[in-house]
Amino acid sequence: MPQQPAGPVAASPDDPVVEAEALARQFGARRAVDGVSFVLRAGECLALFGPNGAGKTTLLRLLAGLLAPSSGHCRVAGLGIRDGKLARAHVGLVSHASMLYGALSARENVEFAAKLYGMPDPAGAARDALRSMRVLDRAEAPVRSLSRGLQQRVSIARAIVHSPHVLLCDEPYTGLDELGSAALTEALAERRDSGAALLLVTHNLGEGLALATQAAIMRRGSFVRHENRSGVDAGTYAMEYRELVTLDA
Amino acid sequence: MQSTPPGLFRASWLVARKDLAIEFRTRTAFFSTLVFALLGLTIFFFAWDPTTVAAIDLAPGVLWAIFAFSGLLGLQRSFGVEQADRAMDALLAAPLDREAVYLGKAVANLLFVGGVQLVTIPALALFYNVPLAGIALPLAGVALLAAIGLVAVGTLFSSMAVNTRLAELLLPMLSLPFFLPIVVSASMTTARLLAGRPAAEAWPWLRILLAFDLVFGVACTLLFPFTVEE
Incomplete structure (x- = not known):
C-alpha cells in the first residue's frame, strides 16, 4: 500500500492541491516571477513552457519552499509551503541537477530520502521507487x-519515494534515453492517475502536452497563456509558442 | 498508511550518518586532514630548539593551533558534498527542520575532528616526549570541549562560505578569529594539566571553553536557517 505524507490534503477532488496566488519573487530590480496565479487539483498536470530565463525554475523553487516569495502566497495540500516542514512532506522535487550523493549507491540515496520523509519501510519504499524507474538492477x-x-532516473526515484501529493519536475527528461523517458512518462502518468498534482517544466511540447491537463506559457516571470489541455491543438500550440518565444529573441 | 517526518534529533542523526557514510567511502577529507595535522607537528618539531623552549611549554600551543587549522580542511568538505549536485536542495525541500541539517552536520564534523584528535594527540606525545598517560582523561575532556566549539562555529561558517566563489579563503577568514578563544583556552588548560598544576588553576580557562560552547552552540543552531534562506 502506498504510504502518504501526514497532514491536510484536499478534502474533496475539487479542492486545490496546489494553489498559487499572485506569487512574485524579485532578485534585486529583476522580477523573476511576477504575479503568477494558478490552481492544481488532484490528478491534474500543468505543463509549463517558456524560453530560458522566463522564471520557470524560480517558480518551482518557490513552490518547493526553497525560495521565499517577495509577495503573494502558495499553498500545497492545504498548507502554506513556508509555514512549516509538514507542507514540504507532500512535495517531490525533480530538478536539472540530480541532487544525489555520488559516493553513495542508488539504493542508499533513495533510502536516505525515504527516511527523511519518515517512510515506515524505507528499504521497501526505495526498492519500489527504483523498480518503477527501471533502475533496480543498478541499485x-x-x-x-x-x-x-x-542518475536522472535515480533522482526521480528519490523524488517519488514518498508518494508525494505534488510532484514538481524541472526538465526531468534531460539526459534520459528512450527507455528512461518511457519509464519517466509512465511514472508521472501513474502519479497523476493516482491523484497527485504535477507541475512539469519542459522545453519539449510533445512530452509536456502528452501528460498535461493544463498548459501554460511563461515569459518574463508571468503566465502569458494558461488554458485547459482539452482546448489545445498540439500543432497550433507549438506554432503559437514559437511566435511568443521569438518575441524575446 | 501515513508517513510522519522525523523529529529534530532523528533527522539530525540521519544527516550525520549520511555524512559519515560518505566520508567512510571516500576517506579523502579524513586522510588529508590527518596528514596536514601530522605534517604540522613534524614541522614544529624540526623548527623547535629544545634548549631554549621546554617541550611542555611548546606542545599545548602547537597541538591546538594545528587542530584549528586542520579542522578547517574537514569543515570545508562538510557542505561541499551538498553542493556537488545540489543535494542541498533535496535536503532543504525535505520535511526537516533546518536546524536538523546543521546539527547533523555538526555531529558528523565532531566525530570527524574527534577521529583526527585520536591520532594526533598520541603523535604529539611521541614527538615532544610529553607525559600524557597520566592526564589522558582530563585531556580528552578538554579535547571534546574544544572540538565542540570549533565545530559549532566552523559548521555555520562552512554553510555560509560554500556558496561563494572564495569559499577556501572565506572559511578561514570567518572562522579563525572565532577559533582564537578556543585555542587560547584549550592551550592554557592543557599546559596546566601537563605541568601537574591544581585543577583550580585550569578552571577559569575551562569556564571560557564551556561558555563558548554553550553560547555558540545555541546561537549557531538558531542562525543556521537564515544562512540557507534565499
Whole structure:
C-alpha cells in the first residue's frame, strides 16, 4: 500500500492541491516571477513552457519552499509551503541537477530520502521507487559510476519515494534515453492517475502536452497563456509558442 | 498508511550518518586532514630548539593551533558534498527542520575532528616526549570541549562560505578569529594539566571553553536557517 505524507490534503477532488496566488519573487530590480496565479487539483498536470530565463525554475523553487516569495502566497495540500516542514512532506522535487550523493549507491540515496520523509519501510519504499524507474538492477552501484541518464532516473526515484501529493519536475527528461523517458512518462502518468498534482517544466511540447491537463506559457516571470489541455491543438500550440518565444529573441 | 517526518534529533542523526557514510567511502577529507595535522607537528618539531623552549611549554600551543587549522580542511568538505549536485536542495525541500541539517552536520564534523584528535594527540606525545598517560582523561575532556566549539562555529561558517566563489579563503577568514578563544583556552588548560598544576588553576580557562560552547552552540543552531534562506 502506498504510504502518504501526514497532514491536510484536499478534502474533496475539487479542492486545490496546489494553489498559487499572485506569487512574485524579485532578485534585486529583476522580477523573476511576477504575479503568477494558478490552481492544481488532484490528478491534474500543468505543463509549463517558456524560453530560458522566463522564471520557470524560480517558480518551482518557490513552490518547493526553497525560495521565499517577495509577495503573494502558495499553498500545497492545504498548507502554506513556508509555514512549516509538514507542507514540504507532500512535495517531490525533480530538478536539472540530480541532487544525489555520488559516493553513495542508488539504493542508499533513495533510502536516505525515504527516511527523511519518515517512510515506515524505507528499504521497501526505495526498492519500489527504483523498480518503477527501471533502475533496480543498478541499485547497489555508486551513483557517480552511473551514466547521466541513469542518475536522472535515480533522482526521480528519490523524488517519488514518498508518494508525494505534488510532484514538481524541472526538465526531468534531460539526459534520459528512450527507455528512461518511457519509464519517466509512465511514472508521472501513474502519479497523476493516482491523484497527485504535477507541475512539469519542459522545453519539449510533445512530452509536456502528452501528460498535461493544463498548459501554460511563461515569459518574463508571468503566465502569458494558461488554458485547459482539452482546448489545445498540439500543432497550433507549438506554432503559437514559437511566435511568443521569438518575441524575446 | 501515513508517513510522519522525523523529529529534530532523528533527522539530525540521519544527516550525520549520511555524512559519515560518505566520508567512510571516500576517506579523502579524513586522510588529508590527518596528514596536514601530522605534517604540522613534524614541522614544529624540526623548527623547535629544545634548549631554549621546554617541550611542555611548546606542545599545548602547537597541538591546538594545528587542530584549528586542520579542522578547517574537514569543515570545508562538510557542505561541499551538498553542493556537488545540489543535494542541498533535496535536503532543504525535505520535511526537516533546518536546524536538523546543521546539527547533523555538526555531529558528523565532531566525530570527524574527534577521529583526527585520536591520532594526533598520541603523535604529539611521541614527538615532544610529553607525559600524557597520566592526564589522558582530563585531556580528552578538554579535547571534546574544544572540538565542540570549533565545530559549532566552523559548521555555520562552512554553510555560509560554500556558496561563494572564495569559499577556501572565506572559511578561514570567518572562522579563525572565532577559533582564537578556543585555542587560547584549550592551550592554557592543557599546559596546566601537563605541568601537574591544581585543577583550580585550569578552571577559569575551562569556564571560557564551556561558555563558548554553550553560547555558540545555541546561537549557531538558531542562525543556521537564515544562512540557507534565499
